[in-house]
Amino acid sequence: MTKFLSGLAKGMATTARTMTTHAHTQQYPHVKPELPSRSRGVIALLEENCTSCMLCARECPDWCIYIDSHKETTPPATEGGRARQHNVLDRFAIDFSLCMYCGICIEVCPFDALFWSPEFEYSTTDIRDLLQEKDTLGQWMPTVPPPEPLVPELPETELQQLVVEVEPEDDPAAGRTTERGTGEVPPPGAGEQP
């Protein structure tokens, strides 16, 4: 009986305490959320870096990237030189109604043309409008945050300690070359010779 009554009292006390503490609700449309810089909101395109290599389109698991390009020939810069060919990007589109935000396209891009942006307010009233062309993808580039520092939020003193710890490693590295005996580095490709 006392356990029953104390349980009832505890319930009342807990609810009263919760009522007097501040609710953590963020009122989203009025207050924008503070998203971490690595949030996967949308994929942005830096068009200048794209070489139309198609790696992203091939690796995309659900084939939601469309790339059209054509080849152009640049005349030789100096007389007697050779004309060079390069790809020109005509169309780059990501269909966000298919995209599953795996980020593989960003991982595989060898030229850093694709980036994660925390931007997420691009819903549409029609699913077909989710096919975003390269101009829209490019407009999201300014929302891409700079990369986070490798050692985040460490006070300066600790950073200095880290530097001190790293410095003595130079000497053992020098010793290692002597251990190898000769100190001579074989020329590259020397081992392949028969």
Add this chain to the structure above:
Amino acid sequence: MAGDIVEIVLRAVCVLAAFLVLPLLVGQTEHKVMAHMQGRLGPMEAGGFHGWAQLVADGIKFTQKEDIVPLAADKRVFRIAPALGIVSYLFALAVIPLGPHTVGADVPGSLVWVLAVGGIGTVGTLMAGWGSGNKYSLLGGLRTAAQLVSYELPLILACASFAIAAGSLSLVGIAHAWTPWWLLWQLPGAIVFLVAATAELQRPPFDMPVADSELVMGPYTEYTGLRFALFLLAEYAGIVVMSLLLGVLYLGGWTGPFDHQIGWLWTLLKGAIFAVLIIWIRVAWPRLREDQLQRVAWLGLVPLALLQLAITAIGVVVTSR
């Protein structure tokens, strides 16, 4: 004669206005209090300032909904049921005094009247449950009947204790006879009244008849639109009636500093305390099982109410000498 009729109409209009406004206030309080007790904010958009117009918006929404009567329902009974549910609390509110003269209708036996018309609501719920032609509704309706019969007894015994202590069956008379000594003397009766009133209103933790995880919405399962809204309004009007009643019976109604000027405010304030308490209980405690619910009524509240009656009788005999 004409003046009498004008006065009657005016009083009726005032009671109706209170009947439409006070439940909305209680409902909004419940929205906000419950939300903050659960670490939320509750309605924030409707009307601009902290969602003050949420229940008005809800009402507009309810009027727009289709009024559906099930094919298998007993149609006339089904349609009348919400009106019966709501009219009982309207009748009860008419005799509850806010001040010695601020009362819809000052009748000599107003306590008996309140308890009598309170039973009409039970019939309404039972009609809703049985008339819907739905097994969940029927089960809910029968649970309602069983629950209200069980809790009517301790409620009436608690009220009898207040009446004996005051020597009057009139709510105005009881409030006049109130002394601070009642806070201790009538405490068990007040607890019995509060618990039994919460059960009469079928509010959590006594919401077995509408237990949503078992019976969908109990007797109200088949109701839509305005008729459903009427049942909701009846629930909140019930909180208003029961809270004001307890405020008048146990806390002396308008008694307080400056009660000649702001007596009605004291009554409303005392009623608000109990309304918030009823809301608080809902948030804090889990629902009782059907057998536990009956056990609380017959093994807990009825003996306690009888004990209170004995204490009251002894007190009256001792002090009257």
